[in-house]
Amino acid sequence: MSVQAVTGATDVAAAILPKRGGFAGSLSDLLWRRPGLLLFLMLAPPLLWLGVVYIGSLIALLAQSFFSIDEFSGLISRELTLKTYGDLFQAANLDIIVRTVTMAALVTLASAVVAFPIAYYAARYARGKWKALFYLGVMLPLWSSYLVKIYAWKLILAKEGILTWLFAKLHLSWLLDSWLSLPVVGGNSLSVSFTGTFIVFVYVWLPFMILPIQAALERVPGNLVEASSDLGASPGQTFRNVLFPLALPGIVAGSIFTFSLTLGDYIIPQIIGTSRLFIGQAVYAQQGTAGNIPLAAAFTVVPIVIMGFYLWGAKRMGAFDAL
């Protein structure tokens, strides 16, 4: 381009361009001058939705838990009392809480162990189409209905299912049988045992663990791993001293998902597992057939309190320092 062409163009144009016409033009100018207004317009609808509809109903729920039910008439007494919370500590209800929390903890731990290598591969090695394939592989299960997946697993884990067949083909039936004969984790078949519930929980929540860990590992510069190795650290030492601490915020974020989702779920243990209840099922039963809304509400408070302690503990451990 010649010098003349450039200067020629500026000769014609004014230093300040005229206003853009119409409503959109003046709106743009207004929002540019008042960025706070733009922020308000963007945040008001979601804040109304979350604040009023969600938090509001949560508070209504919490209030319900301080009511109690009259055991003879089955009517709800609207006097504030801690009696319903006392009911939570009955042996049968406490069992449900302990069972659910134990399951959630085990599912979280197993998800983290399974997810880490996958996330590590995706963050550090996968490029181009392999990365696309990774995202597809992780997200694809989320596209299909949750119920379909669970019923598919019921077939896989059933006594006549593919897993039993596979163990037989590998001449490992004795292994499966001896596992199923164990107390608590065993049962007639995998599909009616806690082991089955556990396997399906891990499968269903795994993407929620993989993605945050992958995001955390992606932010760890590759040369930190090289630097650690350069300074004499074996791969195991590099994992313990560099990778794990830096991936911890991702692991904690993932575990918040898997832990809280397991605490609240009522469909998986209903379809796959024993007849013993989890918190979600207890809530479902209390607010439905039993008509005991206060107890259902009190049960709902349990995961909220547990998650509160969990986050507090994670913060104290320094899990969010690297954020």
Place this chain on the structure above:
Amino acid sequence: MTPAVAFQKTSRHFGAVRAVDAVDLEIKPGEFFAMLGPSGSGKTTCLRLIAGFEQPTSGSISIFGERAEGVPPYRRNVNTVFQDYALFPHLNVLDNVAYGLMVRGMGKDERHRAAEDALKLVQLPGYGSRKPGQLSGGQRQRVALARALVNKPKVLLLDEPLGALDLKLRESMQEELKQLQKALGITFVFVTHDQGEALSMADRVAVFNDGRIMQVGAPEDIYQRPASRFVADFVGSSNVLPPDFVQRYAGQRRWGSLRPEQIRVGRDKSGDGVAARVLSRHYLGAATKLALDADGLRLHATVPAGASLPDDGEHVMLSFNRDQLHLMEEQA
């Protein structure tokens, strides 16, 4: 004497790209050795081959006489100062410096004492409790240096360590690095694309291009007697003279080079010499650099401050001592 690092026909190919191509090189113990070249010339890959981050496709590498192919980085007594320092963000400065000693199983008190000493060596005493994020670029650079030196490596590798620092800091760090190397007697291998840095700091310089070494020698050799057009062009702002031109003045049909400061610029057009026209002038402080056009040949000449300066567009007469015209090995 066993060389500190020896490459024998060493290559590192990435698919069709020959990052390092049949390089022969010997670095002497206790030497300050610079690898100089444009980006993509293979100098950093050479450094990574010594560190163990890359393995040679063919050829061999020895470190103090011991073969290093297939040896992982954590088993090499070689440490690296990374270009962007690669400090661990979750550890404080003291634990960063003590990291190498920690993974070797040294007790906490002992390694913290050694790390504190290393921090004193790089003039950062008392900075141990800070996080890397709270330090300036220059301070991070020193921590990275301390973290490598605390392990007492046989060879210290520095990958463009001064690249991210501003000019003034860079100059003072150059001096400090040089003194540190003298005091410790450790072999330093220094990668840079800054020819001034390489020439001012190194005992010997290897000039890289396209995965090959173009020339190895003392800074004066490289500067005054470049072996090829590439070296003359890349190292400093030497004038590269075509064979026709050289034949006229030196009687041989070879490529030649002439430093800008060796050209005298005469404003008297009647004298003997090469006629040229001044294209532009660049004020450098102690001198002014002239860009000249001598009948189609682009030349640079420096005129010391105080001497009479021709104007832009003025016709001048250039002269030089014929024995200062350097003939390159490279054939015409």
